[in-house]
Amino acid sequence: MIIQLTDTHLLADPRQLFKGINPYDHLARVIEQIRGLAPQLVLVTGDLVHDDSAQGYRNLLGLLQTLPCPVRCLPGNHDAVPLMQSILATDQVNCQSLIEYGDWLCVLLDSSQPGQVGGRLGAERLHDLERVLNNHPGRDVIVAMHHPLLPCGSRWLDQQRVADAAAVWPLLLNAPCRVRAVVSGHIHQEFATEHLGIAVYGTPATAVQFRVHSADYALDDGLPAYRWLRPGPGGRLTSGIVRLNQF
Numbered sequence: 001m002i003i004q005l006t007d008t009h010l011l012a013d014p015r016q017l018f019k020g021i022n023p024y025d026h027l028a029r030v031i032e033q034i035r036g037l038a039p040q041l042v043l044v045t046g047d048l049v050h051d052d053s054a055q056g057y058r059n060l061l062g063l064l065q066t067l068p069c070p071v072r073c074l075p076g077n078h079d080a081v082p083l084m085q086s087i088l089a090t091d092q093v094n095c096q097s098l099i100e101y102g103d104w105l106c107v108l109l110d111s112s113q114p115g116q117v118g119g120r121l122g123a124e125r126l127h128d129l130e131r132v133l134n135n136h137p138g139r140d141v142i143v144a145m146h147h148p149l150l151p152c153g154s155r156w157l158d159q160q161r162v163a164d165a166a167a168v169w170p171l172l173l174n175a176p177c178r179v180r181a182v183v184s185g186h187i188h189q190e191f192a193t194e195h196l197g198i199a200v201y202g203t204p205a206t207a208v209q210f211r212v213h214s215a216d217y218a219l220d221d222g223l224p225a226y227r228w229l230r231p232g233p234g235g236r237l238t239s240g241i242v243r244l245n246q247f
């Protein structure tokens with residue numbers, strides 16, 4: 001089983017609150033639950049640390065190191081990318097962009113832009129994506145990135161999705177491998193659909209949630225959550241959300 005965690009929004013001080021909740025405690029509780037599932041891979045899809053602090057990334061590393069499996073992390077708009085890459089850099093927990101899961105392959109993309117809230121891959125990262133997909137013919141693939149490719153029905157968030165998404169889909173569809181799913185964070189809410197034969201998933205945060213279908217920024221009182229993904233033979237993939245039932 002693969003677990004996706006997203007939007008952890010940790011701070012340097014693990015006792016400090018973020019939008020009325022303690023993001024460190026939230027993540028610690030989620031990880032405690034996930035450990036019981038014995039996952040084989042954990043993907044952490046951005047907005048890992050909210051205050052650009054090295055200590056925030058060290059706090060995150062300490063929690064992720066308690067997991068019994070490899071952990072791969074990618075940045076969101078709130079991350080300090082060089083700092084993140086320098087601290088999340090162990091054999092177990094790191095920011096490498098490719099990892100195998102049985103016959104499957106997970107490709108982690110950086111959709112962040114310095115100083116911008118919204119996502120964009122840009123020509124260079126699109127070219128890298130095309131090269132990676134071309135190098136793995138026949139593979140079943142999960143692509144992960146922070147920003148969503150599709151709108152979720154919240155006007156303010158939909159303006160922040162990957163700006164050049166129209167250039168991404170042809171790469172995913174025309175590759176000699178079979179991209180089965182795209183998983184993202186950023187929207188702090190559950191989203192699941194299928195687009196051109198590819199499953200498209202958004203996932204609630206481990207920190208605070210955003211209100212579904214809200215035109216403008218609004219919080220929701222939903223509890224921390226995570227996504228499971230179960231890749232199977234023949235490219236079959238099942239997935240769902242688990243929300244902590246109390247906090």
Ligand SMILES: [Fe+2]
Pocket residue numbers: 007009046047076186188
């Ligand atoms: Fe976020």
